Amino acid sequence: MFLRWVTAAYLVYLVVPIALLLVGSFGELWLNTLLPTGSTTQWYVDVAKDPSFRRAFVASLAVVAITCTACVLIGLPLAYALFQTESRRLRALVRVLYQLPVALPPLVLAFGFILVFSSDTLPWLGSIWLLAAGHIVLTLPYFLQAVVADMQRLGLRVLEDAAESLGSSGRQRFMHIVLPALRHSILAGLIIVAALSIGEFQFSNLVAGFLNRTYPVVLLQAFYGATGFACAATVILLTLALVAAVGGALAAGGATRMKAAAA
Amino acid sequence: MTSLTMPAVALERVSYHYPGTQAGVTDITLAIAPGELVVCLGPSGCGKTTLLRLIAGFVKPDSGLIRFNGEDVSRLSTRARKCGVVFQAYALFPHMRVWENVAYPLRVRGVEPAERRWRVSDMLKLVDLTELADRLPTQLSGGQQQRVALARALVFDPRALLLDEPLSALDAATRAAMRDEIRRIQRAQNIATLLITHDQDEALSLADRIVLLREGRLAQTGSPRELYDGPKNEFVAGFIGRANLLDAKVIDAQTVDTPIGRLRTPPHGRVAGSALRVMVRPERIEVVSAAKGENVFAAQVLRDRFFGATRQVEVAAGNGRLEIETAMRDDVANVRVPRDAIQFLNAP
Numbered sequence: 001m002f003l004r005w006v007t008a009a010y011l012v013y014l015v016v017p018i019a020l021l022l023v024g025s026f027g028e029l030w031l032n033t034l035l036p037t038g039s040t041t042q043w044y045v046d047v048a049k050d051p052s053f054r055r056a057f058v059a060s061l062a063v064v065a066i067t068c069t070a071c072v073l074i075g076l077p078l079a080y081a082l083f084q085t086e087s088r089r090l091r092a093l094v095r096v097l098y099q100l101p102v103a104l105p106p107l108v109l110a111f112g113f114i115l116v117f118s119s120d121t122l123p124w125l126g127s128i129w130l131l132a133a134g135h136i137v138l139t140l141p142y143f144l145q146a147v148v149a150d151m152q153r154l155g156l157r158v159l160e161d162a163a164e165s166l167g168s169s170g171r172q173r174f175m176h177i178v179l180p181a182l183r184h185s186i187l188a189g190l191i192i193v194a195a196l197s198i199g200e201f202q203f204s205n206l207v208a209g210f211l212n213r214t215y216p217v218v219l220l221q222a223f224y225g226a227t228g229f230a231c232a233a234t235v236i237l238l239t240l241a242l243v244a245a246v247g248g249a250l251a252a253g254g255a256t257r258m259k260a261a262a263a
Numbered sequence: 264m265t266s267l268t269m270p271a272v273a274l275e276r277v278s279y280h281y282p283g284t285q286a287g288v289t290d291i292t293l294a295i296a297p298g299e300l301v302v303c304l305g306p307s308g309c310g311k312t313t314l315l316r317l318i319a320g321f322v323k324p325d326s327g328l329i330r331f332n333g334e335d336v337s338r339l340s341t342r343a344r345k346c347g348v349v350f351q352a353y354a355l356f357p358h359m360r361v362w363e364n365v366a367y368p369l370r371v372r373g374v375e376p377a378e379r380r381w382r383v384s385d386m387l388k389l390v391d392l393t394e395l396a397d398r399l400p401t402q403l404s405g406g407q408q409q410r411v412a413l414a415r416a417l418v419f420d421p422r423a424l425l426l427d428e429p430l431s432a433l434d435a436a437t438r439a440a441m442r443d444e445i446r447r448i449q450r451a452q453n454i455a456t457l458l459i460t461h462d463q464d465e466a467l468s469l470a471d472r473i474v475l476l477r478e479g480r481l482a483q484t485g486s487p488r489e490l491y492d493g494p495k496n497e498f499v500a501g502f503i504g505r506a507n508l509l510d511a512k513v514i515d516a517q518t519v520d521t522p523i524g525r526l527r528t529p530p531h532g533r534v535a536g537s538a539l540r541v542m543v544r545p546e547r548i549e550v551v552s553a554a555k556g557e558n559v560f561a562a563q564v565l566r567d568r569f570f571g572a573t574r575q576v577e578v579a580a581g582n583g584r585l586e587i588e589t590a591m592r593d594d595v596a597n598v599r600v601p602r603d604a605i606q607f608l609n610a611p
Contacts, residue, residue, distance in 0.1 A: 155352065162354035164341045165319055166368040167419065176367070180358045 018238065024231030036228070043232035047222075053233060055211070056218040057240070059128060060198060063214055064244045066132035067197045068190050071143045074136070075189070079147040080178065083156065102141045106203035109134060113207050126209020134207055135197045142196065143189035150185030191245040198241040215240065269333050270294035271455030272318060272423050277327030279317055288313050288479040291327070295423065298453040300446070304466040305476035306502070311459045314476070315425050318457065320344040331422050347416030347454075349426045353408045355400040361411050362387065362396040368419035386414040389448060406437040410444070417452055424449065426458040430465060442469060463503050467491065475499055497608055500542050507548070507585050508608070509541045522583030524560050528605045540608045545575070545588040547604035551597050558600040567595075 025043055027036020047053050078098070085091050101109070113134055117125045124130045159181065163173045179186075201216040208217055215237050222230040272295040280287035288310040295301045303311045316322045318329060320341035329337045336344050355364050362383050369379045387393045390410040400408055409429060416424060429445065430438045446469055449456050460466055466473050467487040475482040475490065483490055483499045494500035497508055511519035511526070513533045519526050521541060533539055551559060562578035562585070576587045576595050587598060 154357065155354070158350055158352065158354045159356060161321060161341075162348065162350055163356075163367070163371075164321075165346060165348040166371065166415065167342050167345065168367070168371045169342065172371050176371070177356060181356065183358070 021231045021234050021238070024227055025235045027228055027231075030227045040228070043226070043228040044236075046229055047233045047236060052213070052218055052221075053215075053236075056213050056215045057236075059131075059208075059212045060215040060240065061244070062128055063132045063135055063204075064194050064197045066129070067135040067139060068193055070132065070136045071140055071190065071193050072186065075140055075143040075147060076179075076182075076186070079144050079151065080174075082144075083148060083151045098144055099141050101137050106134075106138055106200070107206070109137060110203045110206035113203075125207065126212060128212050131204060131208055131212060131214065134203050135200060138200065138203060139193040139196045142192045146185045146189035146192065147182060150182055154181055156181065187250075194245040194247075195241050198237070198244050270330075271297045271299075271332060272457070273328075273330040273333075274314075274318070275328040275330070277317060277324045277329060279313060279322055279324050281313075286310070286313075286479070288317070288476070291481060293474060293481070293484070295455045295457060297455050298450075300449055300456045300458065300469060300471045301474055302458045302460060302466040302470035302472070303474045303476060304460055304463060304502070305482075307461055309476040310479040311461070311476055312427055313479075315348075315427050315457060315459050318344075318423065319346045319348050319425055345419070345422050347419070347421035347424045349409075349412045349416050349424070349429050351428045352432060353400075353412040355408055355411055355415075357400055359399075360396070361392060361398050361400070361403070364400070364411055365414045365418050367415065372419065382418055383414075386418045389417075389451060390414045390444075404437075405433045406441050409433065409441055413445070413448055417448070417454070421454070424452070424454045424456040426456065428459055428461070430460070430462070438465075445469070467503070473503075475502065477502075493606070494542070494608065497540065497542075500606075500608060505545050505586060505588070507543045507545060509543075509583060511539050511541045513537045513539065522581060523585060524581040524583075526600060526605065527557050527602055528607075529602060531607050542606045542608050543585075543600055543604050545586045546573075547601060548585060548587045548589075549599045549601065550587065550589050550591050550593065550595050551599045552593075554597050556599060558602065559597055560600075562595055562598045564595050 024030055024036055026039050026041065028038030028040045028042075030036035082091060082094055082098075085094070113130065114125065116122060117130055156178065159177050160173050163177050168176065199216060200214070201220075204214045205217045205220070208214055219230075219233050219237055222233040272293075274291050274293040277291045278287070278289050280289075286308070291314065293301075303314055305311050313322070317324055320336070320339060320343075324337055327337075328335055331344070356367065359367065365386055366379050366383045369382060374382070384393065384396075387396055390413055392407065392410055392414065395403065395407060400411065403411065412429075426445070430441055433441055442465060445458070458465075458469060470487050472485065473487055473490050474484050477498055482502075483495045485493075490499060490503050494503065494506075497506075500506040500508065509521040509523065511521045513519055513531070513535050514525070515535055516530055516532075517528055519528055519531070519539070519541065526541065528541070531539065553559065554561060560580040562580045564576055564578055565584070566577040568575045573588050573590055574592070576589065578585050578587060578595060578598060580598065585598065585600075587595070589595075
């Protein structure tokens with residue numbers, strides 16, 4: 001009974017702010033009352049018409065796409081190499097290294113980026129690619145964690161031994177066994193990566209240039225204006241995060257299946 | 264050597280140690296004839312699995328040669344060796360259906376789909392899984408998974424079949440049935456087979472020949488009967504079956520003194536006064552009613568365990584103890600150690 005109450009209380013705590021945002025985004029006027037008065041969809045139209053929000057929306061999508069792709073391209077081989085490393089000590093060391101960004105505040109990374117990339121030799125501060133590069137560093141640990149844990153759970157090494165004894169080459173093993181067996185954890189990893197990347201604020205706020213601000217960075221501005229506008233803009237971010245997570249995962253899953261089928 | 268007598272698999276003085284450790288196998292010489300089922304038996308950590316991995320090619324010997332039909336394969340890759348391997352936890356590919364798992368070795372070899380189909384269906388028939396061809400591994404029982412693993416390991420006509428503790432993950436009832444199943448399939452395919460186990464019952468009931476390993480070395484090789492009836496040392500005697508081991512002092516050519524009393528024995532060829540070890544299997548000791556006779560001792564029951572078909576009784580006799588296995592239900596008052604049940608052992 002106690003557990004149920006705790007769960008219920010937690011769910012309320014989780015859902016109420018989102019519900020309020022939804023209500024607020026359709027409310028005409030919300031000043032000093034508990035709930036807004038009147039209803040309208042005008043706030044959404046306003047957000048959609050706002051050029052800086054439109055630009056940020058596209059920038060965020062681009063950053064997520066690049067981040068997810070890079071996580072698969074870098075993360076998968078890395079996870080595979082890490083898993084295949086015989087030396088326990090090396091494995092532990094690499095694990096500590098790739099988990100570092102989790103402990104590191106994104107601020108620190110951003111300061112590093114600003115120092116390095118505002119120089120004349122590397123003047124890339126403010127570009128989409130640099131934003132994505134930072135997001136990759138921040139999200140890769142979560143992707144690796146999901147995939148490496150799954151490799152251990154599946155006993156991938158034995159599966160590979162089996163495939164090898166059955167006559168499969170290294171490339172065939174990767175395409176026939178490793179990729180398809182890991183498809184669930186690759187999807188799960190990408191959902192986390194997409195969700196983190198969409199919502200990332202600290203790093204993006206410092207590193208994004210004026211032209212390539214991501215959605216959360218622009219969103220901050222909305223809170224200086226009308227409540228309804230801010231709520232609508234936030235609801236859009238929530239939807240975007242959901243869509244990006246599911247869409248990114250589905251796309252990657254489809255690609256994995258196609259690659260496996262083609263091999 | 265002619266091809267008739269040439270072993271399908273031969274190890275010549277093979278040694279391998281895992282880098283930086285003492286673990287591994289040392290100086291193993293072993294031959295498996297075509298169609299023969301050799302069981303490699305030993306306690307955990309004795310190097311059984313290493314032996315299998317050496318033959319399969321997952322590890323390469325530090326020294327010595329491995330031959331298949333006379334051909335030196337010591338340096339060949341696992342793929343090139345073409346051994347069918349059944350792993351302890353079966354290692355079925357979780358995302359492939361039963362028939363896809365079995366077809367996999369044919370698929371990577373580029374066998375035509377039509378041929379693939381009939382070879383897979385033949386193999387599924389052999390292991391009696393035709394009905395379950397479209398299942399995923401997770402939808403199968405342990406015994407069924409085991410049979411898929413066997414079919415997959417045999418479908419590409421491997422040069423040898425290697426089974427790593429194939430029954431250890433099964434419950435007792437399935438295990439006994441699967442034991443016969445493995446034997447039947449191995450016979451049907453007439454393939455040189457090495458089966459790894461730590462279970463002596465499995466070894467005794469399955470093997471044409473047993474290879475007993477201890478700390479990476481061959482302890483004894485022979486038929487199940489040879490190992491049970493003629494163990495070379497205490498380790499073999501204790502590992503295969505149960506054994507009463509007694510310290511003995513030689514009195515004359517056919518008499519020794521033991522803690523349980525004076526024993527008349529077969530000729531042992533040792534000089535009077537020397538020490539040796541005597542072994543008697545528990546089931547060879549007889550429960551008798553008469554208190555007199557050769558090698559008859561008064562016994563006092565210390566523990567009596569009833570197993571249905573048999574009874575294990577531990578008794579004190581003289582200053583020693585004996586373990587007895589008997590089908591008799593009577594009280595145990597006197598026991599007889601038949602002279603021909605007595606064996607002499609080297610120290611381990």
